[in-house]
Amino acid sequence: MVPVMDKAALEAFLAREFPQVRDDFVIEEVAPMAVRVRMVVAERHLRPGGTVSGPSMFALADVGIYLAILAMIGPKALAVTTNCSIDFMRKPAFGRDLICEARLLKLGRVLAVGDALIFSDGMEGAVARAGLTYSIPPTG
Amino acid sequence: MVPVMDKAALEAFLAREFPQVRDDFVIEEVAPMAVRVRMVVAERHLRPGGTVSGPSMFALADVGIYLAILAMIGPKALAVTTNCSIDFMRKPAFGRDLICEARLLKLGRVLAVGDALIFSDGMEGAVARAGLTYSIPPTG
Amino acid sequence: MVPVMDKAALEAFLAREFPQVRDDFVIEEVAPMAVRVRMVVAERHLRPGGTVSGPSMFALADVGIYLAILAMIGPKALAVTTNCSIDFMRKPAFGRDLICEARLLKLGRVLAVGDALIFSDGMEGAVARAGLTYSIPPTG
Amino acid sequence: MVPVMDKAALEAFLAREFPQVRDDFVIEEVAPMAVRVRMVVAERHLRPGGTVSGPSMFALADVGIYLAILAMIGPKALAVTTNCSIDFMRKPAFGRDLICEARLLKLGRVLAVGDALIFSDGMEGAVARAGLTYSIPPTG
Numbered sequence: 069m070v071p072v073m074d075k076a077a078l079e080a081f082l083a084r085e086f087p088q089v090r091d092d093f094v095i096e097e098v099a100p101m102a103v104r105v106r107m108v109v110a111e112r113h114l115r116p117g118g119t120v121s122g123p124s125m126f127a128l129a130d131v132g133i134y135l136a137i138l139a140m141i142g143p144k145a146l147a148v149t150t151n152c153s154i155d156f157m158r159k160p161a162f163g164r165d166l167i168c169e170a171r172l173l174k175l176g177r178v179l180a181v182g183d184a185l186i187f188s189d190g191m192e193g194a195v196a197r198a199g200l201t202y203s204i205p206p207t208g
Numbered sequence: 209m210v211p212v213m214d215k216a217a218l219e220a221f222l223a224r225e226f227p228q229v230r231d232d233f234v235i236e237e238v239a240p241m242a243v244r245v246r247m248v249v250a251e252r253h254l255r256p257g258g259t260v261s262g263p264s265m266f267a268l269a270d271v272g273i274y275l276a277i278l279a280m281i282g283p284k285a286l287a288v289t290t291n292c293s294i295d296f297m298r299k300p301a302f303g304r305d306l307i308c309e310a311r312l313l314k315l316g317r318v319l320a321v322g323d324a325l326i327f328s329d330g331m332e333g334a335v336a337r338a339g340l341t342y343s344i345p346p347t348g
Numbered sequence: 349m350v351p352v353m354d355k356a357a358l359e360a361f362l363a364r365e366f367p368q369v370r371d372d373f374v375i376e377e378v379a380p381m382a383v384r385v386r387m388v389v390a391e392r393h394l395r396p397g398g399t400v401s402g403p404s405m406f407a408l409a410d411v412g413i414y415l416a417i418l419a420m421i422g423p424k425a426l427a428v429t430t431n432c433s434i435d436f437m438r439k440p441a442f443g444r445d446l447i448c449e450a451r452l453l454k455l456g457r458v459l460a461v462g463d464a465l466i467f468s469d470g471m472e473g474a475v476a477r478a479g480l481t482y483s484i485p486p487t488g
Numbered sequence: 489m490v491p492v493m494d495k496a497a498l499e500a501f502l503a504r505e506f507p508q509v510r511d512d513f514v515i516e517e518v519a520p521m522a523v524r525v526r527m528v529v530a531e532r533h534l535r536p537g538g539t540v541s542g543p544s545m546f547a548l549a550d551v552g553i554y555l556a557i558l559a560m561i562g563p564k565a566l567a568v569t570t571n572c573s574i575d576f577m578r579k580p581a582f583g584r585d586l587i588c589e590a591r592l593l594k595l596g597r598v599l600a601v602g603d604a605l606i607f608s609d610g611m612e613g614a615v616a617r618a619g620l621t622y623s624i625p626p627t628g
Contacts, residue, residue, distance in 0.1 A: 085256060116225060122289050123267035130262055149262050150459065151481060153293040153433050153573035155601050155619055157594040173605075173617055174577040178458065179430065179483065181575050183603070183617060185593075197593055197603060199575055199619055201431060201481070203459065290599065291571050291621060293433035295461050295479055297454040313465075313477055314437040318598065319570065319623065321435050323463070323477060325453075337453055337463060339435055339479055341571060341621070343599065365536060396505060402550055402569050407543035429542050433573040 069175075071098050071139040078103075078135050081143050093131055102171040103136045106189075109165050118162045125166065125186055126154055129198035132170030133182040137202055140175055147180065147202040154198040160188040166195070180204055209315075211238050211279040218243075218275050221283050233271055242311040243276045246329075249305050258302045265306065265326055266294055269338035272310030273322040277342055280315055287320065287342040294338040300328040306335070320344055349455075351378050351419040358383075358415050361423050373411055382451040383416045386469075389445050398442045405446065405466055406434055409478035412450030413462040417482055420455055427460065427482040434478040440468040446475070460484055489595075491518050491559040498523075498555050501563050513551055522591040523556045526609075529585050538582045545586065545606055546574055549618035552590030553602040557622055560595055567600065567622040574618040580608040586615070600624055 073081070075095050083090045092113075097104040105128065107113070113124040130149055137147050160166060167187045174181040179201060186196040213221070215235050223230045232253075237244040245268065247253070253264040270289055277287050300306060307327045314321040319341060326336040353361070355375050363370045372393075377384040385408065387393070393404040410429055417427050440446060447467045454461040459481060466476040493501070495515050503510045512533075517524040525548065527533070533544040550569055557567050580586060587607045594601040599621060606616040 088252070112228070121267075122270055122292070123263045126266045126292075127261075127263035149296055151293070151295050151431050151433075152262070152266075153291070153431075153619060155291050155593075155621065156289055157601050173575075173614055181577050181617065183619075194593055197601065197619060199573060199603075199617060201575065291573075293479060293571075293573050295453075295481065297461050313435075313474055321437050321477065323479075334453055337461065337479060339433060339463075339477060341435065368532070392508070401547075402572070403543045403547035406546045406572075407541075410542055429576055431573070431575050432542070432546075433571070435571050436569055 069140060070100055072142045073139045074098055078139060081138065089131070095135060098139050101136065101140065101175065103132060103139060105132045105135060105168045105170065107166040107168065109163070120160045120166060122156060125156070125196045126152065126198070128166055128168045128186060129154060129170070129184040129196070129200060132168040132184045133172070133200045133202065136170045136172050136182055137175065137180050137204070140172065141204070147204050149200060150203045151201040152198055154196060156196050158193055158195045160195045161191050164191070165189040178204060209280060210240055212282045213279045214238055218279060221278065229267070229271070235275065238279050241276065241280065241315065242309070243272060243279060245272045245275060245308045245310065247306040247308065249303070260300045260306060262296060265296070265336045266292065266338070268306055268308045268326060269294060269310070269324040269336070269340060272308040272324045273312070273340045273342065276310045276312050276322055277315065277320050277344070280312065281344070287344050289340060290343045291341040292338055294336055296336050298333055298335045300335045301331050304331070305329040318344060349420060350380055352422045353419045354378055358419060361418065369411070375415065378419050381416065381420065381455065382449070383412060383419060385412045385415060385448045385450065387446040387448065389443070400440045400446060402436060405436070405476045406432065406478070408446055408448045408466060409434060409450070409464040409476070409480060412448040412464045413452070413480045413482065416450045416452050416462055417455065417460050417484070420452065421484070427484050429480060430483045431481040432478055434476055436476050438473055438475045440475045441471050444471070445469040458484060489560060490520055492562045493559045494518055498559060501558065509547070509551070515555065518559050521556065521560065521595065522589070523552060523559060525552045525555060525588045525590065527586040527588065529583070540580045540586060542576060545576070545616045546572065546618070548586055548588045548606060549574060549590070549604040549616070549620060552588040552604045553592070553620045553622065556590045556592050556602055557595065557600050560592065561624070567624050569620060570623045571621040572618055574616055576616050578613055578615045580615045581611050584611070585609040598624060
């Protein structure tokens with residue numbers, strides 16, 4: 069299966085539907101069943117001490133899998149997150165962007181399952197790992 | 209075991225350490241191994257259509273368990289979230305605050321485990337359920 | 349909502365459909381959206397040292413939520429586990445049965461979500477906590 | 489880092505410490521921070537209809553990450569599973585062995601985090617995906 073939406077189409081969708089977060093995320097690559105998304109880390113994502121907050125990392129994993137689904141099924145369906153399990157493994161590097169490698173493991177008619185690795189730009193080991201499930205509403 | 213920090217002490221801690229989110233959360237009740245926290249829902253927590261976003265609900269569950277731990281062990285230790293598994297079950301009611309009922313199931317020397325139910329104020333069934341693990345650093 | 353299957357009906361279903369595990373589980377109570385199930389711990393459930401194994405605790409949480417769903421929707425539907433997140437919190441007491449308190453938090457048309465607390469018979473704190481999601485196939 | 493235990497050493501450990509499951513698992517490959525383990529599927533792992541049961545898949549993911557940890561830190565430490573989040577994505581093929589690709593994402597002093605993909609031998613998409621956390625007790 070090949071994606072039906074490319075980088076430009078996904079960015080246009082994000083800007084139109086989620087204007088409040090469009091400046092947070094840059095789509096770096098779209099591939100079959102996978103996307104890479106950069107989170108442009110700003111003051112509002114930080115905890116005291118300069119670490120990116122847990123909710124911000126959750127948001128990045130969530131948007132990564134969401135975009136990977138949309139890339140495959142197109143912008144018409146409204147997928148909804150039903151479950152996320154996330155492990156926070158390392159402290160992100162101070163003041164660096166985060167990179168999310170998201171891939172789909174299952175793209176069913178009703179449920180999609182993906183996992184995401186989040187890296188601190190320039191650091192080797194992943195800072196977080198997440199598995200997410202989305203419910204895909206029936207079209208029609 | 210009884211809490212070593214009460215509502216006022218937890219609120220002062222939140223205001224001092226997390227000034228950027230202090231207006232989001234109101235601590236409603238502190239009990240042994242449990243707290244109830246209200247999230248004052250504002251524009252910045254919403255998705256298009258007026259639903260509270262997933263990351264905002266994650267943040268509420270996270271802060272709920274965090275405060276339940278602090279209430280028991282005091283403000284000196286710096287607990288860190290290591291895992292969260294969250295189920296999104298219902299769409300929150302439009303424009304309503306969220307209420308988080310957080311309780312600790314285990315408060316060990318090294319790990320604490322808790323779960324949280326999140327309700328949309330005035331709605332019956334929980335909108336989300338989360339289990340969280342925190343790593344508690346050694347005091348020294 | 350009241351259960352459509354009682355203890356006797358659930359036990360008969362378990363004996364008929366899952367003969368290989370019917371001796372492992374005793375249904376102790378059935379209530380709206382909840383069941384209590386005992387696991388009769390035997391040699392085959394143990395790890396060296398006499399602790400109940402993780403997979404056995406997983407199996408108990410799984411059967412608990414499964415029976416809670418069946419009690420509400422009847423024996424005709426074939427619910428399938430799609431996700432389980434389980435925290436192992438304490439070592440079960442040596443040679444004691446396990447008790448699972450399972451409750452449903454959501455019973456939708458397509459997905460059911462429940463959580464389970466597992467206790468070692470006679471011990472106070474829960475030994476494990478699990479959240480499970482089941483996919484409910486369409487009838488008809 | 490290179491493994492300190494190879495295939496033969498891990499198999500001898502498994503046979504000695506877990507005699508009751510040693511026939512279930514074959515270690516196929518050991519690499520830095522990763523192992524591949526085969527589950528030799530037998531009658532006792534099946535649900536009616538011939539599908540491998542959820543608890544059996546959980547057991548395979550658990551043993552896979554456990555062996556990946558032991559391979560790196562040696563047989564002396566007793567690692568304990570503290571959390572597992574598992575997604576069941578596809579029905580395993582009838583009567584086929586399962587293959588678990590386990591890798592460690594973090595191997596800390598106190599906690600290890602890994603993920604596992606489980607395949608039905610000969611089938612393309614993964615049947616299950618799991619993330620696991622282990623607590624590593626202090627040596628000394």
